[in-house]
Amino acid sequence: MNRGYPYIFGMVPSAEEHDYKTVQMEGTPVQLRKIPKEEVSLIVGDVPAMALAPTEENARAHKEALEMVMEEETVAPMNFGTVLADDQEAERLLEAVYETVRDTFPKIENKIEVAVQISLTDDAFKQLFAGKSRKGRRHYKAQLELGEKVKAMVDRYRQEQQPAIARKLAPLSESSMMKEPVTEKMIFHGVFLVDKENEAAFDEAVNELYESWQGAATFNYSGPWPAYHFIEMRFAAKG
Secondary structure (H helix, E strand, C coil): CCCCEEEEEEEECCCCCCCCCEEEECCEEEEEEEEEECCEEEEEEEECCCCCCCCHHHHHHHHHHHHHHHCCCCCEECCCCCECCCHHHHHHHHHHHHHHHHHHHHHHCCEEEEEEEEEECHHHHHHCCCCCCCCCCCCHHHHHHHHHHHHHHHHHHHHHHHHHHHHHHHHHCCEEEECCCCCCCEEEEEEEEEEHHHHHHHHHHHHHHHHHHCCCEEEEEEEEECCHHHCCCCCCCCC
């Protein structure tokens, strides 16, 4: 009897059996289990279909499963949506990436990923352009030119502020990277790999930044996550 199709959440550096809780996917409980090979195991759950829709429920289940596993083990996460035909295909995938993923675990062991996004408040954003705009109707070309000038000013402001923010946080992390802003008011978007022993110190540094920007910026400090951005390989099944 086919129990379902193995959906891959990630990989862990152990083969010992573990009694994981279930997560809810496609409206049904999915029991996490391991497919092992020597020192590495895939963390999978059996789902009823080869393709999963990126619904809120399914995405939340993927996130919850990884968070549950990383409470006890280092986990190399898979992106959402990897479903294989059967355990044999999963074993072939693990065989293909075994050495690479085994050698990756020491780099992320006992570490978490966190993200810091800093965005100007509406008032602070407007202050950047105080005295730069004029009231009245504008021709289309003039509006375009103004928009380009605004973008250039914001880009320049980001470039001025980002190094100081990064200097505050990067020394407390094992690795870091800058990402593109997702809104025009965002002046900093950084992702950091933090050793769990330094998590409290990193939290305090973020709090100090928040205090220094209070009233002028909003902060979105998220995590802990598995090390999505700090794993060089991407796992993909052929089928």
